[in-house]
Amino acid sequence: MELNGKTIVLTGAASGIGAAMARRFAEESPGALVLVDIDPGVRRIAEELGATGAIADVSVGDAVEHLVADVRSDHGHIDLFCSNAGVATGAGIDASPDTWQRTWDVNVMAHVHAARAVLPGMLERGAGYLLNTASAAGLLTNIGDAPYSVTKHAAVALAEWISVTYGDRGVKVSCLCPQGVRTPMLLGGVDDGHLGAHLVAAQGLIEPEECAEAVIAGLREERFLILPHPEVAEYVSFKANDIDKWLRGMRKLQTRAPR
Ligand SMILES: NC(=O)c1ccc[n+]([C@@H]2O[C@H](COP(=O)([O-])OP(=O)(O)OC[C@H]3O[C@@H](n4cnc5c(N)ncnc54)[C@H](O)[C@@H]3O)[C@@H](O)[C@H]2O)c1
Numbered sequence: 001m002e003l004n005g006k007t008i009v010l011t012g013a014a015s016g017i018g019a020a021m022a023r024r025f026a027e028e029s030p031g032a033l034v035l036v037d038i039d040p041g042v043r044r045i046a047e048e049l050g051a052t053g054a055i056a057d058v059s060v061g062d063a064v065e066h067l068v069a070d071v072r073s074d075h076g077h078i079d080l081f082c083s084n085a086g087v088a089t090g091a092g093i094d095a096s097p098d099t100w101q102r103t104w105d106v107n108v109m110a111h112v113h114a115a116r117a118v119l120p121g122m123l124e125r126g127a128g129y130l131l132n133t134a135s136a137a138g139l140l141t142n143i144g145d146a147p148y149s150v151t152k153h154a155a156v157a158l159a160e161w162i163s164v165t166y167g168d169r170g171v172k173v174s175c176l177c178p179q180g181v182r183t184p185m186l187l188g189g190v191d192d193g194h195l196g197a198h199l200v201a202a203q204g205l206i207e208p209e210e211c212a213e214a215v216i217a218g219l220r221e222e223r224f225l226i227l228p229h230p231e232v233a234e235y236v237s238f239k240a241n242d243i244d245k246w247l248r249g250m251r252k253l254q255t256r257a258p259r
Pocket residue numbers: 011012013014015016017018036037038039056057058059084085086087088106133134135136137177178179180181182183184185186
């Protein structure tokens with residue numbers, strides 16, 4: 001997909017990977033760029049890029065419905081919806097029920113709400129693109145963060161399901177699965193002593209701009225899996241070939257983690 005002239009909606013655009021994607025998308029001269037976040041700071045980034053800023057909690061179905069209706073009434077249709085907002089917890093199995101629910105609502109249901117809102121229009125036109133940000137944690141796991149790992153697996157599963165179900169009707173899907181990216185989410189996890197964030201950071205971080213560049217390349221090639229860290233493909237294949245060996249390796253890695 002070429003982004004030139006397209007109408008694009010991007011969530012989680014006030015920070016990190018989303019903000020870098022917003023800047024990179026703006027360089028591609030989209031017809032319209034709508035930047036969404038729960039953080040009002042998104043308005044400043046939108047202004048800087050000549051885009052439209054919208055404040056919404058994307059974990060709430062009605063809010064996403066309204067957002068999509070507003071974009072449709074302003075721009076006719078949506079070519080590309082990037083569901084990128086996400087949260088991490090650093091918590092294990094004993095995360096509170098509220099933490100499990102909030103993580104599920106943001107990391108999974110936001111993708112569901114987006115797809116439910118945009119798919120009817122895309123199917124009617126026989127064209128449209130969904131880019132869902134999951135994580136390498138959705139293909140492998142994130143040591144230390146149970147709600148994050150579980151919800152990111154669900155996010156990958158949902159993207160696969162949408163691609164299988166609607167791929168022959170003109171709907172394209174990509175699933176962005178980065179490993180460590182230097183963003184407030186990751187650095188905040190390191191500061192808070194989260195095991196997974198420490199381990200990921202120890203393996204080396206890429207910059208949000210490198211992640212955004214991988215997104216542009218992945219969209220251009222219309223690849224389902226966008227892996228800004230190519231080594232993730234090797235880990236996934238290793239896991240698929242011998243999951244018991246992979247689990248033993250992950251347990252060993254856990255014991256070596258800085259605490
Ligand atoms: N940073 C990494 O290493 C990394 C790795 C893999 C995947 N990811 C994923 O990339 C995405 C972006 O993460 P990031 O690292 O840029 O984090 P970030 O915290 O810098 O940015 C996330 C943005 O999402 C917004 N957001 C959170 N909940 C929201 C909600 N309910 N409604 C609207 N906006 C909401 C936040 O306000 C923030 O601006 C997330 O889905 C994250 O899980 C990040």
